[in-house]
Amino acid sequence: MASVAIEFEKRTLEWPTEDCTRIPNWVYSDPDNYQRELEKIFYGPFWSFVGLDCEVPNPGDYKRAMVGERPVIIVRDKDNQVNVLLNSCAHRAAEICLDKFGSNRVLTCPYHQWTYDLKGKLMGVPFRKGAKGIGGYPADFDMNANSLKALRVEVVNGAVFATFDHNALPMREYLTDRIYEKFTRVFDGRKLKVLGYQRQRLRGNWKLYPENLKDSYHATLLHVFLISFGLYRMDQKGNLFNDDKTRAHNVVESIATPRDQLKSHDEMKSYKSNYELNDMRPVTPVKEFGDDITIQNLTMFPCLTVQQQQNLLQCRNVIPMGPNEFELSWTFFGYEDDDEEMIQRRTRLANLTGAAGYISVDDNEVFELSASGMLANPDANCVVELGGSSSDSPQAGEMVSESAIRGFYELYREVMYAHPRP
Ligand SMILES: [Fe+2]
16 A cells, blocks of 8 residues: 655754753753654653563453553463553554453453454454445455554563564663663562552653652752751762663662761751651661662663662653653562561651652652743753763762763764764
């Protein structure tokens, strides 16, 4: 069949600098730019986190998830393989799975009951041969050409990733060795157990979220709780590094200072030495990973965060919903062999960085402040010059740098506009 070409009006937007020390505000609000992000990033050769394989433990179990704005189904088939299928019937595009979780032998569309097997293959079409011998689909109607679209899937020690691009790099190569090593420090091969979910809608552009996690600068200024209880401060030991290939994946790791050794610091005005908690358990972790790292924040391009905050383990996934809104989807987890005490500890720690945690509430408020400024001033630019102009990882121990945000945009511009790296 011949295709029909349709052209739309062209327009030009401008990035103000050759390097990524400036980010134009329109990047966070322009609807055309957002459409291109969906095509080039979310439906391109990048991996999206869709869930944990322990969420679909048995053949037939399924779960709904999102890749960009496209609903998908994660389903375990009879061969025990985890598939990720587009949740959109090949017939009239209707969503097939409406429940967040479920289990079934087949997947049946509610509209005209087209039925697919657990690998997405079309198995049944009602009235395919017509009614009473009249009508129906043409004799050469190809069932095989009308399967559910299957994404490429990779499961890394229980974490399920999917991409529309079947030529995407394998996850290890995608993350690079250095980031993969940190990823598998948490996803270490032990069986996982989900402890709970949270989700929230935020008014702002999806990129604000990964940027916030790459930004160690704000953590020591904005978060009174972190500073006052010594959980994260600029004057403590830590490292910040980007992957050395794309520069768009990043890790911030740090070691908490015991509270009796904390000092006041002129530039940390929000430090409150007289703050006490009635229950100190949310700030008293146990050592778990064979090192002293108390916070490890890993951001994977485009928008997954894996956080280990003391004994709290979570994936935070960003689901874009237009240029000015996103859903933040939290999965709290532990390991299948956790004892009751550890489960309690992890759950209690969710009071730090959960949707309404002592720390996250600050971020949620400033996203909306940034977003309203960006939306109202599309011609102005953000300044991202802390630590220089490059995306080289800062030297060991240097925590005051925006290099990870610059790294994100170096890849972003290459992917979005074919702009060469600086
Ligand atoms: Fe924050």
